[in-house]
Amino acid sequence: MKNFYKMLPKPFFALAPMDDVTDTVFRQIIAGLSRPDYMLTEFVNVDGLMSPGRHNLEVKLKFSIQEKPLVAQLWGKNPTNFFNIAQEIKTMGFSGIDLNMGCPDKTVVKNGCCSALINNRQLAKEIILATVEGAGELPVSVKTRLGFNQIDLSWHEFLLSLPIQLLTVHMRTKKDMSKIAAQWDYMTKIKQLRDSINPDILLVGNGDVDNRQTGLKLAQQYQIDGIMIGRGILKNPLAFSLESDQWNQYSITQKINLFKAHLDSFNSTYNEHADARLFKLFKFAKLYLNGFNNSSDLRQKIMTQKSIEAVNKILDDFMTNL
Numbered sequence: 001m002k003n004f005y006k007m008l009p010k011p012f013f014a015l016a017p018m019d020d021v022t023d024t025v026f027r028q029i030i031a032g033l034s035r036p037d038y039m040l041t042e043f044v045n046v047d048g049l050m051s052p053g054r055h056n057l058e059v060k061l062k063f064s065i066q067e068k069p070l071v072a073q074l075w076g077k078n079p080t081n082f083f084n085i086a087q088e089i090k091t092m093g094f095s096g097i098d099l100n101m102g103c104p105d106k107t108v109v110k111n112g113c114c115s116a117l118i119n120n121r122q123l124a125k126e127i128i129l130a131t132v133e134g135a136g137e138l139p140v141s142v143k144t145r146l147g148f149n150q151i152d153l154s155w156h157e158f159l160l161s162l163p164i165q166l167l168t169v170h171m172r173t174k175k176d177m178s179k180i181a182a183q184w185d186y187m188t189k190i191k192q193l194r195d196s197i198n199p200d201i202l203l204v205g206n207g208d209v210d211n212r213q214t215g216l217k218l219a220q221q222y223q224i225d226g227i228m229i230g231r232g233i234l235k236n237p238l239a240f241s242l243e244s245d246q247w248n249q250y251s252i253t254q255k256i257n258l259f260k261a262h263l264d265s266f267n268s269t270y271n272e273h274a275d276a277r278l279f280k281l282f283k284f285a286k287l288y289l290n291g292f293n294n295s296s297d298l299r300q301k302i303m304t305q306k307s308i309e310a311v312n313k314i315l316d317d318f319m320t321n322l
């Protein structure tokens with residue numbers, strides 16, 4: 001299989017992995033509206049995938065053809081599990097494997113995973129090498145931050161010396177969480193490191209980019225290969241389009257119908273678990289049911305419902321009374 005990253009136009013745009021947000025359902029919605037050049041799954045734990053509890057995680061690896069190219073994002077601790085899961089991912093139709101070395105979540109860090117690897121380079125290296133070996137021809141990338149408690153560019157220098165195909169940097173440290181603005185200035189130095197250590201590794205910037213226009217400016221300013229957009233998509237599902245402001249022109253019916261399409265797909269994806277997971281859908285209410293009269297009341301009403309059927313009925317009643 002080819003390294004699909006090399007075939008992308010520059011600068012390219014990616015949808016960020018977001019746990020409980022960018023599942024197969026939402027990725028399909030975005031693919032149908034204004035598609036990025038590639039997308040990533042939510043992060044999936046390799047140690048969990050190699051355990052008896054695996055079935056609970058398998059849904060995170062579900063996808064449909066229109067989401068491609070799709071990159072599976074993995075996290076965990078045991079290099080052998082990374083090797084085994086990479087071998088499996090290779091047979092599943094994914095276009096690449098991304099390694100999460102940036103998540104700042106307390107439990108994850110306490111367990112020595114994700115951003116904790118910034119301070120455990122031996123294990124980070126073992127994980128990368130094991131994944132690369134298991135992945136065969138599939139490209140392997142790393143998504144990380146600017147450092148752990150402080151900016152630490154020796155980390156990027158280290159990563160750029162390893163056999164990865166792409167590096168995504170969320171321009172904050174682990175300590176920053178998402179509390180301060182992304183520090184894009186540091187991209188100049190990271191780009192210099194990339195150019196001098198291994199110009200073949202593609203460099204992607206991430207943090208506070210809300211739409212394509214802003215992304216294009218940053219890619220031009222720092223001369224990087226790509227831009228990743230995360231939370232911006234929860235404000236505007238057309239974030240990847242040059243005409244992202246067309247979202248403001250969407251009629252109430254169009255917005256509600258999009259939400260209904262999301263609900264239907266959610267229902268068929270999660271089947272008997274859909275109603276129990278309904279609360280996970282409420283974050284999307286703010287996206288679709290926004291910017292029109294009584295949208296806030298409609299959202300409030302929906303957030304108290306316990307079934308997809310009940311939510312659908314409220315939406316249908318609202319549209320009938322328009």
Ligand SMILES: Cc1cc2nc3c(=O)[nH]c(=O)nc-3n(C[C@H](O)[C@H](O)[C@H](O)COP(=O)(O)O)c2cc1C
Binds near residue numbers: 016018019100232
């Ligand atoms: C709800 C949520 C879930 C996230 N889950 C993941 C994840 O599974 N893997 C990952 O690498 N980053 C995850 N992130 C971080 C984003 O991918 C991204 O790096 C971060 O939001 C900064 O980009 P933005 O300013 O464009 O949102 C998550 C962020 C949010 C808000």
